Amino acid sequence: MRIAEWKEKVESQGCYDAVSEMLERIEKSRLNAYITVCKDEALKMAEKYDRGELKGRLAGIPVAVKDNISTKGILTTCASKMLSNYRPVFDAHVVEKLKQEGAIIIGKANMDEFAMGTTTETSYFGVVRNPHDEARVAGGSSGGSGAVIAADEAVLSLGSDTGGSIRCPASFCGVYGLKPTYGLVSRYGLIPYANSLEQIGPMADSIEDLALLLEVIAGKDTRDSTNAGREFRFEPEDRKLRVGIIAEMGGNDDVMKRFNEAVEVIREKHEVGEVSMPSFKYALAAYYIIAMSEASSNLARYDGVRYGFALEKLDSWRRYFSKVRAEGFGDEVKRRIMLGSYALSAGYYGKYYLKAQKVRTLVIRDFKKAFEEYDVLISPTMPALPFKIGELADPLTMYKADVNTVPVNLAGLPALSVPVGMVKGLPVGLQVIGNYFSENTLLNFGKWVGERFGEGD
Amino acid sequence: MDDVVIGLEVHVQLNRLRTKLFCSCPLNYHQSPPNTHVCPVCLGMPGAMPVINKEAVKAAVKVAMALNAEIQPFTVFDRKNYFYPDLPKGFQISQYDRPLALGGYVTIELDGQEKRIQLKRVHMEEDPGKLSYKGSITTAKYSLIDYNRSGAPLLEIVTEPVMNSPKEARLFLNKLRMILEYLEVFDGDLEGAMRVDANISIRGSGRVEIKNISSFKGVEKALSYEIMRQKNLLQRGRSVVRETRHFDEARNITVSLRSKEEEQDYRYFPEPDLVPVLTEEIVREVEGTLPEMPEEKRERLKRQYGIGDNFAKVLILDVKMADYFEEVAKLVDPKLAASWIVDVLRGELNYRDWSFAKCWEVFKPEEFAKLLKYFEEDRITEKGVVEVIRTKLDEGGEIDAIIQKKGLFAIPKEEIIKFCKEAIEENPKAVEDYLSGKRQALNFLVGQVMKKTRGRADPADTAKLIEEMLS
Numbered sequence: 001m002r003i004a005e006w007k008e009k010v011e012s013q014g015c016y017d018a019v020s021e022m023l024e025r026i027e028k029s030r031l032n033a034y035i036t037v038c039k040d041e042a043l044k045m046a047e048k049y050d051r052g053e054l055k056g057r058l059a060g061i062p063v064a065v066k067d068n069i070s071t072k073g074i075l076t077t078c079a080s081k082m083l084s085n086y087r088p089v090f091d092a093h094v095v096e097k098l099k100q101e102g103a104i105i106i107g108k109a110n111m112d113e114f115a116m117g118t119t120t121e122t123s124y125f126g127v128v129r130n131p132h133d134e135a136r137v138a139g140g141s142s143g144g145s146g147a148v149i150a151a152d153e154a155v156l157s158l159g160s161d162t163g164g165s166i167r168c169p170a171s172f173c174g175v176y177g178l179k180p181t182y183g184l185v186s187r188y189g190l191i192p193y194a195n196s197l198e199q200i201g202p203m204a205d206s207i208e209d210l211a212l213l214l215e216v217i218a219g220k221d222t223r224d225s226t227n228a229g230r231e232f233r234f235e236p237e238d239r240k241l242r243v244g245i246i247a248e249m250g251g252n253d254d255v256m257k258r259f260n261e262a263v264e265v266i267r268e269k270h271e272v273g274e275v276s277m278p279s280f281k282y283a284l285a286a287y288y289i290i291a292m293s294e295a296s297s298n299l300a301r302y303d304g305v306r307y308g309f310a311l312e313k314l315d316s317w318r319r320y321f322s323k324v325r326a327e328g329f330g331d332e333v334k335r336r337i338m339l340g341s342y343a344l345s346a347g348y349y350g351k352y353y354l355k356a357q358k359v360r361t362l363v364i365r366d367f368k369k370a371f372e373e374y375d376v377l378i379s380p381t382m383p384a385l386p387f388k389i390g391e392l393a394d395p396l397t398m399y400k401a402d403v404n405t406v407p408v409n410l411a412g413l414p415a416l417s418v419p420v421g422m423v424k425g426l427p428v429g430l431q432v433i434g435n436y437f438s439e440n441t442l443l444n445f446g447k448w449v450g451e452r453f454g455e456g457d
Numbered sequence: 458m459d460d461v462v463i464g465l466e467v468h469v470q471l472n473r474l475r476t477k478l479f480c481s482c483p484l485n486y487h488q489s490p491p492n493t494h495v496c497p498v499c500l501g502m503p504g505a506m507p508v509i510n511k512e513a514v515k516a517a518v519k520v521a522m523a524l525n526a527e528i529q530p531f532t533v534f535d536r537k538n539y540f541y542p543d544l545p546k547g548f549q550i551s552q553y554d555r556p557l558a559l560g561g562y563v564t565i566e567l568d569g570q571e572k573r574i575q576l577k578r579v580h581m582e583e584d585p586g587k588l589s590y591k592g593s594i595t596t597a598k599y600s601l602i603d604y605n606r607s608g609a610p611l612l613e614i615v616t617e618p619v620m621n622s623p624k625e626a627r628l629f630l631n632k633l634r635m636i637l638e639y640l641e642v643f644d645g646d647l648e649g650a651m652r653v654d655a656n657i658s659i660r661g662s663g664r665v666e667i668k669n670i671s672s673f674k675g676v677e678k679a680l681s682y683e684i685m686r687q688k689n690l691l692q693r694g695r696s697v698v699r700e701t702r703h704f705d706e707a708r709n710i711t712v713s714l715r716s717k718e719e720e721q722d723y724r725y726f727p728e729p730d731l732v733p734v735l736t737e738e739i740v741r742e743v744e745g746t747l748p749e750m751p752e753e754k755r756e757r758l759k760r761q762y763g764i765g766d767n768f769a770k771v772l773i774l775d776v777k778m779a780d781y782f783e784e785v786a787k788l789v790d791p792k793l794a795a796s797w798i799v800d801v802l803r804g805e806l807n808y809r810d811w812s813f814a815k816c817w818e819v820f821k822p823e824e825f826a827k828l829l830k831y832f833e834e835d836r837i838t839e840k841g842v843v844e845v846i847r848t849k850l851d852e853g854g855e856i857d858a859i860i861q862k863k864g865l866f867a868i869p870k871e872e873i874i875k876f877c878k879e880a881i882e883e884n885p886k887a888v889e890d891y892l893s894g895k896r897q898a899l900n901f902l903v904g905q906v907m908k909k910t911r912g913r914a915d916p917a918d919t920a921k922l923i924e925e926m927l928s
Binding site: 069070078088089090187188190194196222224225294296297299302303306307314317321341 | 501725731
């Protein structure tokens with residue numbers, strides 16, 4: 001549902017009724033897209049809106065927030081048993097911004113545990129089902145944030161993207177999702193998985209809505225030292241672009257059929273060429289080494305002493321926290337902590353972490369060269385259609401599904417997933433990658449492409 | 458003893474800064490209840506992010522400059538990963554392969570000779586929290602954690618292994634403390650201000666690291682014990698195992714903590730939530746704002762006040778003492794001031810375990826100057842001055858009131874002459890005895906004058922006066 005449609009509803013039946021209806025839909029939903037639904041608070045805000053007391057650019061609009069983004073006093077679980085009872089004492093920067101603009105936080109969206117996954121199957125709270133086919137996954141790690149947009153269980157949502165975690169569910173759910181340039185949106189309050197790779201980003205049913213949410217959350221925040229201090233304003237732009245197809249990024253036949261049709265449409269207005277990125281064959285490996293290394297350190301703080309999952313039976317500190325971690329983390333999280341610790345350990349650091357950082361430099365260099373010739377680069381967002389639940393039993397197969405999305409995070413570039421129609425009743429997304437801080441160009445291009453395929457479902 | 462080789466890693470808390478290293482929690486927690494100077498950042502709450510305190514970088518740059526170290530234009534923070542209950546994030550933000558500064562040296566005076574203690578590096582890091590125990594550590598059922606200290610700015614100063622005795626290590630630490638206090642970034646009196654890890658080996662033998670010695674005196678004791686232990690082993694034909702030991706301050710011994718094989722792997726990597734610090738601008742800002750350092754001050758004091766090096770070199774040991782001296786020297790003869798401060802006041806303070814900073818509050822330099830002025834004008838005896846100082850430090854009060862109450866104002870010379878004349882007139886027998894050569898008779902006459910003045914006359918001066926009168 002677009003903001004414009006939501007506003008019409010609110011106009012005719014009042015915000016309270018519109019929100020109640022949405023809450024009912026969420027309650028009846030089988031998608032499992034929310035971990036926490038903020039029912040009372042949302043209704044209170046809706047009443048406030050109806051009394052004319054809620055002001056701002058997002059006044060009265062229900063927004064879902066991924067459950068790794070801190071919300072003061074509201075459960076923020078990271079979809080982990082470890083934080084299943086954790087209520088932050090502060091709001092993330094982006095949540096402060098939502099509140100300032102009058103948004104109604106309707107719930108905390110389900111996700112892969114600590115954002116580690118591509119299907120939301122690693123969630124302690126269970127998998128998120130795809131609104132287009134409930135036997136299939138909604139993607140991940142921001143699976144809940146994608147599904148709620150497609151299923152009208154929110155109007156807007158926030159996800160986080162470490163290696164494709166916004167773009168993948170956007171593609172699988174047939175909605176728009178943007179991973180902004182590293183540093184455009186403050187990460188303050190985002191519970192980290194891999195700090196040097198991730199960004200918070202918007203998901204929506206239209207480019208205009210996506211752009212509005214980005215305008216709200218982008219901007220200066222001195223609490224995040226990696227914040228670029230830049231604002232974002234969406235301005236119409238209508239120009240012929242040089243579009244490069246990345247040769248190394250592909251997909252299976254279903255996906256490529258749809259992708260090639262999209263390319264033909266793009267050719268009608270824009271200049272299309274092909275570009276090769278030799279470093280990309282190492283990108284997936286480099287990505288996982290860096291992400292797991294950072295994760296192994298980020299997740300060291302969870303010891304069940306000050307907050308989060310705790311054990312009744314006390315023991316010596318060392319034994320106690322080992323047990324807490326053994327019980328509190330799921331398998332995928334443990335796997336990444338172990339692999340990350342290994343990659344950073346003495347004697348292996350140079351072989352893994354340092355080498356991965358060198359690959360990162362090469363990836364950045366390849367992108368830089370490509371942007372000398374092209375304004376935007378395109379690929380299928382995901383190499384396959386939404387997976388069946390349980391299909392990706394083997395972790396390595398799951399990691400490989402991120403092959404088209406991770407180079408963007410290694411380079412810190414912005415990338416958008418645009419729905420370009422369906423194959424076999426399932427959505428396909430087009431990934432559009434832009435140069436640093438070129439979000440405006442990306443969104444205008446995405447709008448033009450999206451309009452040619454009809455929106456989402 | 459130069460078969461002994463010692464290197465030190467000194468952790469210095471920049472405890473005179475206003476706020477912590479990565480958050481804006483105030484640093485003045487030393488008098489506060491536990492866990493009151495904390496926020497999401499220093500508690501390591503998920504999603505909170507560190508932001509570098511620029512004042513801390515400035516202070517660190519100042520120290521590195523004063524230690525003659527080479528400040529690196531580009532310096533990076535790293536995560537040092539290890540589990541310990543006082544470490545809320547499960548890692549400490551420290552520096553690894555791109556420290557703030559490399560090299561540098563500190564000059565000490567060892568047995569009358571100057572020696573340069575070469576430094577390896579200077580880097581910044583955050584302090585962990587602090588464990589404490591109800592009752593004693595051995596009987597307590599659980600540990601308590603106070604995060605007030607968590608995130609406090611530390612400097613780690615690492616020396617080359619160039620010291621050859623525990624005494625040398627102590628001299629180095631004293632000098633280092635002096636430099637830090639001159640820079641006004643450090644107060645060595647505060648708890649946990651300086652903690653030391655010492656590496657020691659007897660040439661050719663295994664290197665032993667003694668961890669976390671928390672006092673100045675502890676370092677010398679720990680090293681002395683360790684040398685004795687290692688020499689004993691070697692004498693008995695045993696080898697010294699390479700290991701990490703802990704100094705048990707209560708028992709004055711070192712105990713084994715872990716062997717080389719159990720060494721921790723800290724899995725260092727760059728802290729992704731912080732950006733590298735470019736120091737060029739900070740260096741420019743700090744240059745020229747460095748205060749006068751000890752050796753410069755020593756020369757200036759000699760030049761400006763005409764005092765001897767024996768006084769100057771003592772006065773500079775404590776910047777507050779030197780400042781005190783300069784205040785007093787504005788009002789009385791500097792040489793007199795120097796000798797009274799160095800020879801008397803300093804001793805009286807040491808005896809009471811007082812710092813000059815504390816003395817400054819209780820016994821203001823202007824008042825001390827006033828006292829010395831009385832002495833200059835012969836209105837109080839040397840003995841009287843000492844008594845006033847002691848009373849002032851122990852009981853407080855105005856110095857005039859102390860002198861009045863204790864009757865310490867010296868009697869004017871004319872009056873003593875008058876009393877001497879009286880004593881001579883009233884004791885003809887004693888005069889006769891004196892004149893016939895009996896020395897004790899003089900003592901008797903002096904005693905009479907002392908009686909008349911209720912002890913306020915100087916016995917030696919009085920004796921001289923009587924002798925003159927009877928000659």
